[in-house]
Amino acid sequence: MSFDEIYLKANIRAVHNWPKEGVTFRDITPLLQQPKPFRMVIDALTQRYINHEIDRIAAIDSRGFLIGSVLAYNLNKPLILVRKKDKLPPPVISESYNLEYGAATVEIQQGSCKEGDKVLIIDDIIATGGTMMAASTLLKSQGAEVFEAAALIDLPDLNGSTLLQNIGIGVYSLCAFEGES
Ligand SMILES: O=P(O)(O)OC[C@H]1O[C@H](OP(=O)(O)OP(=O)(O)O)[C@H](O)[C@@H]1O
Numbered sequence: 001m002s003f004d005e006i007y008l009k010a011n012i013r014a015v016h017n018w019p020k021e022g023v024t025f026r027d028i029t030p031l032l033q034q035p036k037p038f039r040m041v042i043d044a045l046t047q048r049y050i051n052h053e054i055d056r057i058a059a060i061d062s063r064g065f066l067i068g069s070v071l072a073y074n075l076n077k078p079l080i081l082v083r084k085k086d087k088l089p090p091p092v093i094s095e096s097y098n099l100e101y102g103a104a105t106v107e108i109q110q111g112s113c114k115e116g117d118k119v120l121i122i123d124d125i126i127a128t129g130g131t132m133m134a135a136s137t138l139l140k141s142q143g144a145e146v147f148e149a150a151a152l153i154d155l156p157d158l159n160g161s162t163l164l165q166n167i168g169i170g171v172y173s174l175c176a177f178e179g180e181s
């Protein structure tokens with residue numbers, strides 16, 4: 001593990017049995033409350049994507065907005081909001097999915113991307129991969145391509161990143177919690 005990964009992980013709090021028994025919630029609020037690790041996240045993602053031909057950034061409601069909007073600003077790219085159900089004004093398209101502790105529906109506005117656009121999806125965490133998968137389905141239904149699915153945290157034990165890679169979606173994360181409670 002690199003020093004940067006150890007440092008980022010040290011600023012993410014484990015909350016056991018929340019929001020449900022058996023789930024270890026990875027709380028990024030300590031990281032957000034300190035400029036240094038938050039800047040590390042944004043700078044690392046900016047460096048990774050700055051020289052790539054990406055047309056748009058899609059950020060996922062709500063924690064993904066915190067990272068994705070700053071990244072879109074840094075990379076000077078249009079921002080697509082992938083929002084929870086009934087938050088975006090119509091016309092929207094919807095996709096439902098399961099996540100580690102429940103089920104949800106996400107939506108994007110029709111016309112938020114164009115045929116052939118290369119879209120980078122940003123979220124805070126990949127767990128089961130259901131949210132990234134739903135976002136990808138919505139974007140692809142509009143003719144866009146997913147450039148990569150990027151997150152601050154991966155939880156490989158929940159197989160989401162493997163699942164995404166198996167269907168041809170590249171995955172990138174800055175740190176992982178594996179075999180850790
Ligand atoms: O890989 P998955 O199993 O889909 O889980 C990851 C998703 O779960 C969390 O979102 P949540 O729905 O809790 O919303 P929030 O960001 O508004 O807290 C997290 O922010 C990711 O979007």
Ligand SMILES: Nc1ncnc2[nH]cnc12
Pocket residue numbers: 023024025026027099100101125127128155
């Ligand atoms: N374990 C977890 N911690 C934080 N966010 C999550 N989203 C899905 N699973 C999660």
